Amino acid sequence: MTELTPYLCVSDCEIAVDWYVESLGAVVVYPPIVMPDGRTGHVELAVDGARWMMSDEFVELGVMAPDPSRGAAVTLHLTVTDVDALCRQVVAGGVELDRGPEDSPPAGRVAVFRDPFGHRWFLNQPAPEDVGAGA
Template identity: 75%
Template sequence: MASELTPYLHVRDARAAIEWYVDVLGAEVVYAPIEMPDGRIGHVELAVDGARWMMSDEFPQLHAEAPRGDRGLPVTLHLTVPDVDGLCARVTAAGTTLDRGPEDAPPAGRVASFRDPFGHRWFLNQP
């Protein structure tokens, strides 16, 4: 069996994040949300063209906290997509500002980056 590394994101509002990732990134929910007794989402899984990640609401008591806007991020999510420009158009139409691009960056290809409304940084790549 091969090893696998899957990002696990924590956000302040998982329901809003699910909606944003589905509407803007074109994600699909591949594992339905598990609602905790207090109403928070304890686990959900999403994917864009098979690129999967897990997510939950914040659980500070478990050291699972969303990014804070007052500092940089230690992790960037790299997502390979077939159309960087098209996805950037949807991201900006949703009110999110791009940090970079879209631009050609040989030898990587067409690239762009942004921080989503939930604080996570995404780097888009179209080889």
């Protein structure tokens, strides 16, 4: 089996975990490994089984959080059952939406936002006719 799992870097992993849990409904599926210097070296989260890994910055290893002034090099695409509800949570978490929520045939209902840690997310709620088709 081949699998691709994003590994995000954030400037404050402890705060990021709390935000993702509260605003995206994420769950911690692998607890934080805290390094001797207090930085989080690894943690894993998931939203309805969609998993990602995360750590604090380790500049000495070339691991750095995104620079929001440069835009986003990567977008995280998250398929959800209710884009509008998740957007309300994200906005309540202090984020402005870049796009949507809106209907965007044939993709379904979509929205885009940048989280407080510089990562760009594309939310997608497949059109009802596409749900069973593996879209």
